[in-house]
Amino acid sequence: MFMHGRILKPGPFPKGRTVRPVVWTMALRSTTALVGGYAAAAVLATLLARLLPIARVEATNWGMVLSFAIYAGIALWCFHEHRVLRVAALVWGIALVGGGLLWLLGVRP
Amino acid sequence: MAWIHGWLGLLAGWILFAMFLTGTASYFRPEITQWMQPEFRAKPVTSAHAAESAVAHMQRVGADDLQWYVYLPDARTAVTRVFEQRKPDPKAPRRRAPEIVLDPATGDVVRARETRGGEHFYRFHFQLQLPHPWGRWLAGLCAMFMLGAIVSGVITHKRIFADFFTLRWNKGQRSWLDAHNVSAVLALPYHAMITYTGLITLVAMYMPWPVTANYAKPADFAQAAFGTPTERAAQGTAKPLVAIGPLVADAERRFGAPVATLVVRNPNDAASRVTLYRHANASLNGRGPSVTYAGSDGRFLEGAGGVGPALATAGVMLGLHVAQFAGPALRWAYFVLGLTGAAMVGTGLLLWTAKRRKPGATPFFGLKLVERLNIGVIAGLPIGMAAYLLANRLIPAETANRADAEVATMFWTWGAVAVLQVLRPARRAWTEGFAIGAAAFAAIPVVDTLTTSRGLPGSILTGDTLFAAFDFAMLAIAAMLALGAWRSARSRPVAKIRKPQSETVHA
Secondary structure (H helix, E strand, O other): OOOOOOOOOOOOOOOOOOOOHHHHHHHHHHHHHHHHHHHHHHHHHHHHHHHOOOOHHHHHHHHHHHHHHHHHHHHHHHHHOOOHHHHHHHHHHHHHHHHHHHHHHOOOO | OHHHHHHHHHHHHHHHHHHHHHHHHHOOHHHHHHHOOOOOOOOOOOHHHHHHHHHHHHHHHOOOOOEEEEEOOOOOOOOEEEEEEOOOOOOOOOOOOOOEEEOOOOOOEOOOOOOOOHHHHHHHHHHOOOOOOHHHHHHHHHHHHHHHHHHHHHHHOOOHHHHOOOOOOOOOHHHHHHHHHHHHHHOHHHHHHHHHHHHHHOHHHHOOHHHHHHOOOHHHHHHHHHOOOOOOOOOOOEOOOOOHHHHHHHHHHHHOOOEEEEEEEOOOEOOOEEEEEEOHHHOOOOOOOEEEEEOOOOOEEEEEOOOOHHHHHHHHHHHHHHOOOOOHHHHHHHHHHHHHHHHHHHHHHHHHHHHHOOOOOOOOHHHHHHHHHHHHHHHHHHHHHHHHHHHHHHOOOOOOOHHHHHHHHHHHHHHHHHHHHHHOOHHHHHHHHHHHHHHHHHHHHHHHHHHOOOOHHHHHHOOOHHHHHHHHHHHHHHHHHHHHHHHHHHOOOOOOOOOOOOOOOOO
């Protein structure tokens, strides 16, 4: 995992930097997993609920029942993938694009 | 994944341990409540009779309420509990009316010591004694950490089958790893189920977004999903409520199972409604069907409950979590599995310190902090729970606000133990903490015998199985804690594993 390998080997730090870069990447990674992961999972579960072509109440429940599995999967993937920028881009991207899509779709008629 | 498994477990571990322990106690919520009101002896009555007596009482004290919410007694619950929702008074501040506890046989208010009973453990399990809604959010966050820890823990285990059969005693860190693996792997289906279904119990709060995307009004979802009867305003013309007994009998005939809950909306109004819910012990699905009658003439209005696969899935998840369907044997199995959950979290927390302790080296601050928090929670919480039960017997029955005093006793005791143990060397603190816990639990049957007429010898002789089983359970818990004290006193610091082995040592 990313614990082993290049991140743990401190490179030459720019002068005047007091916080190690690994702290920033870890903060970004954790925030993305916890908050971004929730947002992305909520958006995916809600898209599922909104778009499944079955009865409204059933679709709503499938979205709710599956949401935590989606969240757990996304959040753990955030710690599995080495490249933190890829993690942030994908997770926040899903949240924003999916959220925009839901906004365009509106409440199920 | 091993790394994230360790951090997820560490950050949420203490709260998860408390949630597991109080949640495990909550499988016996009605029994704990009965034990904590020893003055009141259950006289079994039919649910129709209990409904009649409760409605008769409410007609005396709250005939013009907005709603009565009546929880009927059953084989495990001795009393009828009523929540009344009064008409909103624009002058008075909005306050929830206190719960009314009734004798099902007579409909009179139960004369017994005031207590929160098993309800306290149940509420703490998901509200953590924090103001609403923060306790529920924190519990949900910890449950999510637990889910992440379970999934990453499984990924970590390449030897999951071998771990079933591996427990090496007295090998320091290796033993804690084995104990953690055994408690986690043996009961893995339970841990995964209870964590996921726990999140589902509050899904409407944690993940309401699918509802907002599909319904302009969330109440419409509740109506479609849970059969909440259609909202109907009072007409304002008085019309007395019909006899409730025949409605209960009719509903039980339709369900083929007992009625558990009864909701009367706008009683004594021409538009009054009576909704009856099936008992949760009738099915794996925790959300049983309901039927609604017109309160003015007893006409059948609507039935809800024929649900599709998604709703059935959600209902069964809820049912699996709260385990109301479980009979005595399965309930005890749930209880033991809940304890393995607490053991899994506890051994995981101990493993974190065991892995980082270096023989001869001064422990760093984080290690000391985690170790002290471990002692404060793992050894301290059982002492607090025992103090809650002891306070129930030792605070005089007539004291004002004694229910709050019982709860306060639990937290002050737990807090005092957690603070004072810092004065002792860590290894002694473990032993002494477990020993105090063992003594406190062993004291419960003794104090019960001294202060009530339903103590252990008497309860066995009179066939009072609930009280006898409760006191024996306390002795069993005392024995387990005594074993913990004995083992922690015997254990010597063992040198760390000498040879690095191929298997993953996580945390």
